[in-house]
Amino acid sequence: MFVPFIQYLAFALLSIRGAECTGLQTTPSFNLRPFSIDLSNRVPTMLSKINETQLPDLPEYPGVGSSFGINLDTLKSFQQEWLTSFNWEKEQSSINQFNHFEATIENLTIHFIHEKSKCPNAIPLLLLHGWPSSFLEFVPLINQLVQRANISYGKSVSFNIIVPSLPGFAFSSPPPANWTVVDTARVFNTLMTDVLGYSTFAVHGTDFGVGPAYVLYDQYNKTTRAAHLVFLPFFPLTPTELQALNITLSPLEEFEEQRFIEWDTFGLGYFLEQSTKPNTLGLALYDNPIGQLAWIGEKYINGSDPRAGTGGSLLNSNEILLSVSLYYLSQCFVSSVYIYAQNPGGFSTNYTKARTDAPLLFSAFKYNIGFWPPALVAKVGNLVSYRNHYVGGHFPALENPSALIADLREIGTYWTD
Structure with missing residues (x-):
């Protein structure tokens, strides 16, 4: 009994020390503890399955390109890169340079990154990803957002950045079957206020x-005192x-x-499948890395700016392989696609106004798969800023990070806490 107690005491002291180093307050009731990603033992199996996967020599229906799904040559190219030049160990080491934590909230393990600015008046900013993304989408933003920067009217701003994995994604526990985005919001409010100690x-x-x-x-609305969105939980409207x-539209x-x-x-098929039969899809692809690559990779390719990977865009083939590797190695594919079936009304056709006076900022990107003009965004919140960008698509944190960083910093213009 003595040796395990010593080991437990050492871990407890390490947890406290790790929390102190990042300015976190230890909260025993939430079992807050440091976390490090280590999925290396699963990589050989993944690479073996990638290597053994047989793809057709030629497309069954030549000439269709990518109009009916991911292009065969594209998938083969990804497969070859995965086997020859993609380096999970290097990527994992880079991701682990950030401060990762886990906390237990409502019997769920919630994984998150928490990076604090050195500025005492930094704004706590919670960054929430979607599907087929993960917390990785926001990693390129963190180092710049924690730094002090000048914004409108000579004002300066910096952020304390919190990037969680949604329940059922990466290292956060799969939630119960009836879990909704309302439940996720409640858990994340607890994370921000009770676990991390932010009042707003x-x-x-x-x-x-x-x-x-x-x-x-x-x-x-008492704790969430500003919001910045690039999407809305309301279906876009047709031209009619x-x-x-x-509402009249500019050429852009x-x-x-x-x-x-x-x-x-043409692109709604995956949404319907994941909303109605997530188990069929999830189990079919659960232990199939090439299958997950075809399903997820197509969404990255078709949802992004066709200039992805050039200029300031970070969305290249390596980034897509990193995302799919995380899904496969963390074994979260099944639980991730369930988010659609758990939220059949996740995107509403009935536009409602938020019950808050907090500022709402919105950024549109030319190649996003959804579009809401300013007049629509103003229907759902206290719209104070709307910016439209000619570069970027559905993954702006990767496709046009400089623009998204600038837009996020504008939160400081309206922050009054």
Whole structure:
């Protein structure tokens, strides 16, 4: 009994010391503890399965390109890169340079990164990802956002950054079957206030992460005192519906509206499958890394700016392989796709106004799969800033990180806490 007690005491002291180093307050009731990613033991199996996967020599239907799904040559190229040049150990080491933690909230293990600014008046900012993304989407933003920077009117701003994994993603526990974005919002409010000790904070959301982000903005309006979104939990409107509201569009906005119509017509299949039969899909691809790559990789390719990977874009083939590797190695694919079936009303057709006076900031990106003009965004919150960008798509943190960082910093213009 003596040796295990010594080991436990050593771990407890290490946990406290790790928390002190990042300014965290230890909260025994939430079992807050440092966390380090170590999935290396699963990599040989993953690579073996990738190598053994047989793909057709030639496409069954030549000439269709990517119009009916991921291109065969593209998938083969990804497979070869995965086997020859992708380095999980290097990526894992880089990710582990950030301060990772786990906490137990409502019997769920919640994984998150918490990086604090050196500035005493830094704004706590919660960054919420969606599917097929993960906490990795926001890693490129962290180091710049914790630094002090000048924004509008000569004001300076910095952030304490919190990036959790949604329940059922990466290292956060799969939630119960009836779990919704409202439950996720409640857990994240507990994380920010009771576990980390922030009395108020700002939130950013994208894709399915916009669901809990908007619930925080609407229902937890005493603690969530600003929101920045690049997506809305409301279905975009058709051109006819926009016209009925006397909303006219600029040429850029007309392009973005057409982009949504194309996705709604040709790109909605995965949404319907994951909303209705997540178990069939999840079990079919659970132990199939190439299958997960085809399913997830297509969403990255089709949802992004066609110039992805060039200029300031970080969304290249290595980034996609990193994302799929995390899904496969953390064995979260099944629970991740359940988020659609658990939230059949996750994207509403009924636009409602949030019950808050907190500022709402919105950023549109030309190649995003959903589009909401300023007049629509103003219907759901206290819109104070709307910026539209010619570069970027559904993954702006990777595709146009400099623009998203600048837009997030504008939270400081309206922050009054």
